[in-house]
Amino acid sequence: MDEIRLRQEKVEKFEGFVDRRLKPDLVNAIAQRSDLKRNIENLEQNGVTSFQSMVNLGSEVYMQADVPDTRRIFVDIGLGFHVEFTWSEALEFISVREARLARYVKASESYFRYQLNDANTL
Amino acid sequence: MGDGAKGTVTSLDALFPAEEASRAARRVEEAISERRGELRRLRGFAADNAALVSLVQKLPDELSHDIMVPFGGAAFFPGRLIHTNEFMVLLGEGYYAERTAKQTAEILRRRGKDLEAQIESLKATMLDLEAEAKFFNSTAAEAAEGLVEIREDYVEENQEKVSEPGSPSSKHEDSLDKPNDKDEEYARIMARLDELEKEESEAESELEKEESVAESASRDDEEEDDAGDVDAAPSDEDEDEDEVEDAVGSDEDEDVSEDDTWGNKETKSVLQKTRVQEMLDLTAAKPPADYKQVHEKAPIVETKVQSAAKAVSFNLDNEQSHGQQKPHPLPPESRYSAQRTGTSSQIQNISSAGRKAFTGSVIEHDHCLPPIQSPNITSLEQPSSSNPSKRVSRFKMQKGNR
Numbered sequence: 001m002d003e004i005r006l007r008q009e010k011v012e013k014f015e016g017f018v019d020r021r022l023k024p025d026l027v028n029a030i031a032q033r034s035d036l037k038r039n040i041e042n043l044e045q046n047g048v049t050s051f052q053s054m055v056n057l058g059s060e061v062y063m064q065a066d067v068p069d070t071r072r073i074f075v076d077i078g079l080g081f082h083v084e085f086t087w088s089e090a091l092e093f094i095s096v097r098e099a100r101l102a103r104y105v106k107a108s109e110s111y112f113r114y115q116l117n118d119a120n121t122l
Numbered sequence: 123m124g125d126g127a128k129g130t131v132t133s134l135d136a137l138f139p140a141e142e143a144s145r146a147a148r149r150v151e152e153a154i155s156e157r158r159g160e161l162r163r164l165r166g167f168a169a170d171n172a173a174l175v176s177l178v179q180k181l182p183d184e185l186s187h188d189i190m191v192p193f194g195g196a197a198f199f200p201g202r203l204i205h206t207n208e209f210m211v212l213l214g215e216g217y218y219a220e221r222t223a224k225q226t227a228e229i230l231r232r233r234g235k236d237l238e239a240q241i242e243s244l245k246a247t248m249l250d251l252e253a254e255a256k257f258f259n260s261t262a263a264e265a266a267e268g269l270v271e272i273r274e275d276y277v278e279e280n281q282e283k284v285s286e287p288g289s290p291s292s293k294h295e296d297s298l299d300k301p302n303d304k305d306e307e308y309a310r311i312m313a314r315l316d317e318l319e320k321e322e323s324e325a326e327s328e329l330e331k332e333e334s335v336a337e338s339a340s341r342d343d344e345e346e347d348d349a350g351d352v353d354a355a356p357s358d359e360d361e362d363e364d365e366v367e368d369a370v371g372s373d374e375d376e377d378v379s380e381d382d383t384w385g386n387k388e389t390k391s392v393l394q395k396t397r398v399q400e401m402l403d404l405t406a407a408k409p410p411a412d413y414k415q416v417h418e419k420a421p422i423v424e425t426k427v428q429s430a431a432k433a434v435s436f437n438l439d440n441e442q443s444h445g446q447q448k449p450h451p452l453p454p455e456s457r458y459s460a461q462r463t464g465t466s467s468q469i470q471n472i473s474s475a476g477r478k479a480f481t482g483s484v485i486e487h488d489h490c491l492p493p494i495q496s497p498n499i500t501s502l503e504q505p506s507s508s509n510p511s512k513r514v515s516r517f518k519m520q521k522g523n524r
Contacts, residue, residue, distance in 0.1 A: 007347075032194065032195045033196065035194050035195070035323050036193070036194045036195070036196055036197055039193065040196055047433050052204075053191060054210060054212070055189070055191060055192070055203065057174065057177060057178070057181075057209075058170060058173070058174045058177070059170060059171060059174050059230070059233075060211070060212035061174060061209055061210070061211050061212075061226060061230075062209065062210040062218075063176065063181070063203055063205070063206070063209055063210070064203070064204050064205045064208065065189065065199075065201045065202065065203050065204065065206070066186075066201055066202050066236050067201035067202075068201065068202070069200070071198060072199070072200060073193070073198070073199060074190065074197060074198040074199070075196060075197045076196040076197065076198075077450045080196060083378050084198075085444070090197070106461075115355075121416045
């Protein structure tokens with residue numbers, strides 16, 4: 001019986017850990033993706049070809065930057081890679097990405113719940 | 123250990139329980155690690171700042187730079203940096219300042235200095251914490267080893283410092299010894315006194331001889347100053363003792379016995395000093411009525427200037443208090459050496475305080491007074507001499523004769 005309880009506690013601990021650390025990251029990534037998606041859609045809608053922005057050089061020191069051609073976008077696909085996309089490709093990619101992330105989140109949730117039930121039943 | 127002495131044996135364990143000490147040490151260590159983290163962060167900031175300063179200075183070299191312009195958090199646009207001499211610096215609270223490269227560099231340098239100051243103060247705090255941690259750790263280790271702190275109060279037997287009903291965490295035995303402490307202590311002190319007196323007498327014997335000769339020779343100030351009463355001392359002792367006994371309360375009993383030993387010799391022993399202090403403690407309780415008599419007490423230890431460090435005449439206090447201080451390097455004096463020098467007077471004061479118990483005769487002796495003042499002395503001494511029972515030193519009487 002003690003062993004069961006111990007395992008249960010362990011599972012709970014892991015679950016909590018994952019929830020606390022990994023979930024927020026996931027959520028963050030998802031949010032980013034959605035933001036990006038929205039922005040790209042915005043750009044497309046407004047037919048923006050070039051724009052200017054302020055670039056953070058570090059320690060909140062900004063400098064003007066000019067984007068002459070917005071047709072090409074480099075999207076971070078993870079593992080430190082950025083792929084050159086056109087708008088439509090980028091949008092597509094982003095939606096795919098988003099779906100995957102959502103599925104991942106759900107999966108982890110159910111996984112941990114399963115573990116918990118497992119421990120309880122034992 | 124503390125045999126007879128009222129001492130406290132405190133195991134460090136009690137004062138600083140090992141566990142608590144180690145806990146405190148751990149806490150301090152945690153604080154230290156926190157500070158270290160802070161320090162690392164600050165150092166990182168300082169490094170970033172330095173890098174930024176160099177970047178800001180390099181950018182204006184070109185009209186524009188080709189860069190990847192970030193878009194949101196996960197995408198880039200190829201683009202260019204333009205207006206390379208215009209920087210927007212965040213001042214805080216949503217306020218920005220548009221500055222040139224040089225001005226921006228200055229701002230950044232000032233920030234860097236600020237960071238350095240912070241780092242320094244943090245380092246200082248860490249040092250303090252580390253010292254604290256070391257102390258705690260060592261204490262914990264010592265306590266674990268069972269180190270014991272033994273504190274013994276210098277107490278006269280009479281003064282029952284009952285406050286130590288067994289030192290709180292002391293080792294048992296102390297409390298057991300409490301009832302016997304007094305006796306033991308007394309015996310101990312007596313033994314010590316005897317030894318010291320012996321030593322002293324030996325050393326002083328010669329001096330005394332000389333002095334006694336001188337005394338008999340003349341009644342000069344010197345005599346007064348000298349311990350002319352060496353001869354008188356012994357005989358007076360008895361009287362003194364009596365007085366002592368009478369005057370002294372029960373507590374003084376021990377002192378009396380001590381006086382016996384003392385009176386015999388002119389104690390120059392260091393012990394006397396201690397004794398004096400003891401006496402002081404004792405007498406402190408008694409009304410310092412014996413101002414004058416003090417010097418009558420046999421064991422007045424006139425502290426000679428030379429022996430300033432040593433014997434203290436208990437009785438001398440009074441004399442000293444009278445301010446009769448002859449800066450004579452007095453040889454071993456008799457108690458009547460009122461002419462103790464200033465230093466001796468101080469000591470005498472102490473001793474006399476101890477002897478104060480003897481209410482006995484109040485003899486006013488201006489022993490320290492120079493011969494010129496002898497008339498005064500005589501007048502003063504006469505009343506004293508009128509008390510034969512009182513241990514009026516022959517010396518005094520002699521003085522009175524002057």
